[in-house]
Amino acid sequence: MTHRILIVDDDLHIREVIRVALKKAGMTVFEARDGKEALTRFAADKPDLIILDIGMPEFDGLDVCREIRKTSDVPILFLSARDDEIDRVLGLEIGGDDYVTKPFSPRELVARVNVILRRITSRGQDAKASTATLSQGKLLVDPGQHIAEFAGKPLRLTAIEFGILRAFLTRPTLVFSREQIMSAAYQLNIQVSDRTIDSHIRNIRAKLSAVNCDNVIETIHGVGFKLGRCELQA
Numbered sequence: 001m002t003h004r005i006l007i008v009d010d011d012l013h014i015r016e017v018i019r020v021a022l023k024k025a026g027m028t029v030f031e032a033r034d035g036k037e038a039l040t041r042f043a044a045d046k047p048d049l050i051i052l053d054i055g056m057p058e059f060d061g062l063d064v065c066r067e068i069r070k071t072s073d074v075p076i077l078f079l080s081a082r083d084d085e086i087d088r089v090l091g092l093e094i095g096g097d098d099y100v101t102k103p104f105s106p107r108e109l110v111a112r113v114n115v116i117l118r119r120i121t122s123r124g125q126d127a128k129a130s131t132a133t134l135s136q137g138k139l140l141v142d143p144g145q146h147i148a149e150f151a152g153k154p155l156r157l158t159a160i161e162f163g164i165l166r167a168f169l170t171r172p173t174l175v176f177s178r179e180q181i182m183s184a185a186y187q188l189n190i191q192v193s194d195r196t197i198d199s200h201i202r203n204i205r206a207k208l209s210a211v212n213c214d215n216v217i218e219t220i221h222g223v224g225f226k227l228g229r230c231e232l233q234a
Helices: 014-025 035-045 063-068 084-093 106-121 123-129 159-170 176-185 192-207
Strands: 004-008 028-032 051-052 076-080 099-100 134-136 137-144 146-152 217-220 224-227
Touching: 004 035, 004 123, 014 028, 014 106, 028 035, 035 051, 035 063, 051 106, 063 076, 063 084, 076 084, 076 106, 084 192, 099 106, 099 137, 099 224, 106 159, 134 159, 137 159, 159 192, 159 224, 176 192, 176 224, 192 217
Parallel strands: 004 028, 004 051, 051 076, 076 099
Antiparallel strands: 134 137, 137 146, 217 224
């Protein structure tokens, strides 16, 4: 099955470079020149993944992501001309799955897209391998149906966040290093920074905090992270 990718960037040259690289990889490509057009194309074309430039005028990539996250958990890979940690953290905390800084290697971009898509398409295989529901306290994750909930309330997680929580629930007593979390979330040999992993952890904590859980993931200083009690706040 051909994957459908929406490219959103106000730079025609950037869109062309990405389009050529993705088409060579056998993907179907749609394009949008700005944030408003991105939302229209997203609704019409229903892409499997969005490559989204942050630094667009008026309605920027972060605004687009916020709007999409109200109704969809489609994977989003951010692009930015600035190697700015604030942009990086904010982008991931509002629901981005990965981040690439311009100028970038088209080959690396395609590799990162494939990592995210592989996680999505492997859900069916994961379900066959392990359909058992995982739980801790009030937190429940069903890998077979790709459902997560806390105290009966559904959680809208990105593919990366779901993978991280599933890894923690599979080995609830293990203290995970950032490298182990990276391996569980990204699967292939793609390197991301410690700050990116920390952003995903903060995002998971924020989503659980919104449903009254402040103990989903504990920080073990100098080592990494482990699953918490996952109970309602007292």
